[in-house]
Amino acid sequence: MSSSDPRTQATPDETFDVIVIGGGPVGENAADRASRTGLSVAVVEAELVGGECSYWACMPSKALLRPGAALAAARAVPGVEASPTLDPAPILARRDEMVSHWDDSGQVQWLDGAGISLVRGLGRLVGPRLVEVSPEDPDADVDDLPATRLIAARHAVIVATGSVPVLPDTPGLAETDPWSSREATSVQDVPASLVVVGGGVVGVEMATAFTDLGSKVTLLSRGRLLGRSEPFASEAVATGLRSIGVDVRLGVSVTGATSLPDGGARLAYDGPQGKGWVAGAQVLVATGRVPRTGDLGVEVVGLEPGKALAVDDQLEVQGVEGGWLFACGDVTGRVATTHQGKYEGRVVGDVVAARFGKVRPEEARAAGAGGAAREVPEPWSRYAATADHGARTQVVFTRPEVASVGSTEAEAKKAGLPVRAVQYKLGSVSGAVLVAEGYEGTAQIVVDTERQVIVGATFVGPDAAEMLHAATIAIVGQVPLARLWHAVPAYPTISEVWLRLLETYGL
Ligand SMILES: Cc1cc2nc3c(=O)[nH]c(=O)nc-3n(C[C@H](O)[C@H](O)[C@H](O)COP(=O)(O)OP(=O)(O)OC[C@H]3O[C@@H](n4cnc5c(N)ncnc54)[C@H](O)[C@@H]3O)c2cc1C
Numbered sequence: 001m002s003s004s005d006p007r008t009q010a011t012p013d014e015t016f017d018v019i020v021i022g023g024g025p026v027g028e029n030a031a032d033r034a035s036r037t038g039l040s041v042a043v044v045e046a047e048l049v050g051g052e053c054s055y056w057a058c059m060p061s062k063a064l065l066r067p068g069a070a071l072a073a074a075r076a077v078p079g080v081e082a083s084p085t086l087d088p089a090p091i092l093a094r095r096d097e098m099v100s101h102w103d104d105s106g107q108v109q110w111l112d113g114a115g116i117s118l119v120r121g122l123g124r125l126v127g128p129r130l131v132e133v134s135p136e137d138p139d140a141d142v143d144d145l146p147a148t149r150l151i152a153a154r155h156a157v158i159v160a161t162g163s164v165p166v167l168p169d170t171p172g173l174a175e176t177d178p179w180s181s182r183e184a185t186s187v188q189d190v191p192a193s194l195v196v197v198g199g200g201v202v203g204v205e206m207a208t209a210f211t212d213l214g215s216k217v218t219l220l221s222r223g224r225l226l227g228r229s230e231p232f233a234s235e236a237v238a239t240g241l242r243s244i245g246v247d248v249r250l251g252v253s254v255t256g257a258t259s260l261p262d263g264g265a266r267l268a269y270d271g272p273q274g275k276g277w278v279a280g281a282q283v284l285v286a287t288g289r290v291p292r293t294g295d296l297g298v299e300v301v302g303l304e305p306g307k308a309l310a311v312d313d314q315l316e317v318q319g320v321e322g323g324w325l326f327a328c329g330d331v332t333g334r335v336a337t338t339h340q341g342k343y344e345g346r347v348v349g350d351v352v353a354a355r356f357g358k359v360r361p362e363e364a365r366a367a368g369a370g371g372a373a374r375e376v377p378e379p380w381s382r383y384a385a386t387a388d389h390g391a392r393t394q395v396v397f398t399r400p401e402v403a404s405v406g407s408t409e410a411e412a413k414k415a416g417l418p419v420r421a422v423q424y425k426l427g428s429v430s431g432a433v434l435v436a437e438g439y440e441g442t443a444q445i446v447v448d449t450e451r452q453v454i455v456g457a458t459f460v461g462p463d464a465a466e467m468l469h470a471a472t473i474a475i476v477g478q479v480p481l482a483r484l485w486h487a488v489p490a491y492p493t494i495s496e497v498w499l500r501l502l503e504t505y506g507l
């Protein structure tokens with residue numbers, strides 16, 4: 001859009017210091033921090049405040065997965081009466097509670113309490129610091145939605161619009177009316193059988209959840225499962241899925257899909273044994289997500305719609321003049337987890353609050369204020385998302401769980417680090433034996449042998465999730481192994497594996 005576009009000349013209906021487009025978990029955090037130095041902040045949200053994570057992703061998926069994990073834990077201890085199967089009705093009812101019945105009034109109340117304005121509708125950039133907000137579906141009955149209006153930001157716009165699922169252009173696939181993770185996590189009627197396409201995080205978690213709910217699940221994956229994880233984690237998850245009854249087919253590429261007369265679908269694929277097919281009552285496509293910039297108007301500031309918004313460590317969008325456009329969360333393409341996105345939200349909120357709010361001059365400088373002569377904020381300061389690089393965390397809530405932080409061994413080697421990986425079987429630790437009969441799991445640390453610090457860690461096993469944060473602290477703190485030796489794990493906890501890992505390394 002040129003500066004002669006009538007929308008950029010129009011008087012805005014309202015002006016705020018900061019506009020956040022997207023009221024998901026990441027946008028909420030950014031807005032909260034940005035408002036802390038007296039700036040007025042508006043959040044523009046097209047659907048529900050709380051975003052994908054609260055209603056169609058993290059919360060409902062974990063609510064569906066927890067009962068299976070609890071039952072497995074009960075079964076692993078003699079003397080505890082465990083039911084033979086799970087009952088879907090109360091599981092779905094609890095899921096509904098966890099997503100507040102897809103009602104965002106609690107989150108809206110929170111925004112109100114924090115003094116942040118909510119502007120409902122789809123936000124679109126129409127010029128520098130200018131956002132047009134319109135009802136998301138212009139044809140809908142929208143009595144309660146405002147007509148299109150123009151809002152302006154005095155200082156900054158922060159984009160936190162998240163991501164959208166990808167549907168491969170496989171012939172016939174779209175016509176089978178496949179589920180994305182939205183329909184899967186909000187399921188009301190559990191299908192008798194489910195074919196999952198994609199062996200990433202959504203694929204393996206949903207294969208687990210729907211098996212627990214009673215579906216007969218087949219999972220088709222082009223490569224190994226969880227392709228970015230340590231290979232031993234991929235193998236453990238494949239074994240775990242097969243042990244609960246999932247038909248896991250690896251190395252297969254879906255070539256076509258046909259709808260069946262009874263409402264199901266048949267998928268054809270090429271696999272290691274040649275051509276094959278599988279049919280199911282429902283198909284779930286879990287082949288990844290892309291940043292949501294397609295409908296955001298980024299072309300007006302010279303960026304390409306559909307692409308990630310590339311940011312620096314202050315979350316300032318690269319390639320846009322004037323230091324006013326920022327982005328955080330899934331839309332940046334950096335990391336696609338809620339917690340890492342919220343961390344970015346806190347960083348960008350603090351950067352904006354310090355650069356444009358009422359703070360001491362040295363604080364503003366530390367946050368990178370000052371135009372061309374500005375200082376670059378220090379790594380690991382509150383104005384830099386340093387942990388995005390070497391200390392990303394993720395937990396995959398399968399059985400076994402996979403919890404990881406930092407680099408895998410392969411990533412560290414690729415980055416040219418001199419590393420050595422050491423593993424220890426969790427089942428040999430007293431704490432694990434007490435938690436479950438026949439506990440199976442593995443812990444691994446990747447050590448930079450020159451600096452004698454940990455650069456990556458992976459824990460695979462029941463309840464491995466809760467072991468992760470110790471590793472995260474060791475990595476972020478760059479704690480030398482010689483000092484970690486003095487972090488004495490309590491007996492008998494599963495964390496005693498830390499001692500065993502250090503002994504295995506040679507301490
Ligand atoms: C099935 C599933 C399970 C997951 N489980 C986990 C998990 O256990 N742990 C974890 O850490 N991560 C998990 N994730 C990833 C997590 O959901 C995302 O990383 C997280 O939601 C990103 O937050 P966000 O705020 O960037 O985006 P979102 O949560 O997608 O929020 C973006 C918001 O922006 C709004 N929006 C978009 N465009 C506009 C616009 N133009 N105008 C106004 N509003 C707009 C949307 O309506 C939405 O509310 C899961 C993802 C999926 C799909």
Ligand SMILES: NC(=O)c1ccc[n+]([C@@H]2O[C@H](COP(=O)([O-])OP(=O)(O)OC[C@H]3O[C@@H](n4cnc5c(N)ncnc54)[C@H](O)[C@@H]3O)[C@@H](O)[C@H]2O)c1
Nearest residue numbers: 168198199200201202203222286287288289336337395396
């Ligand atoms: N517990 C968690 O933290 C959690 C849970 C779910 C999702 N998420 C996030 O959500 C994002 C999306 O998850 P996802 O599983 O959809 O994506 P993903 O990128 O993790 O996995 C996608 C998988 O689909 C495969 N694939 C891609 N195109 C394909 C095609 N045409 N045919 C067959 N397979 C194909 C890929 O090889 C990959 O294995 C992830 O980045 C993840 O971080 C996180």
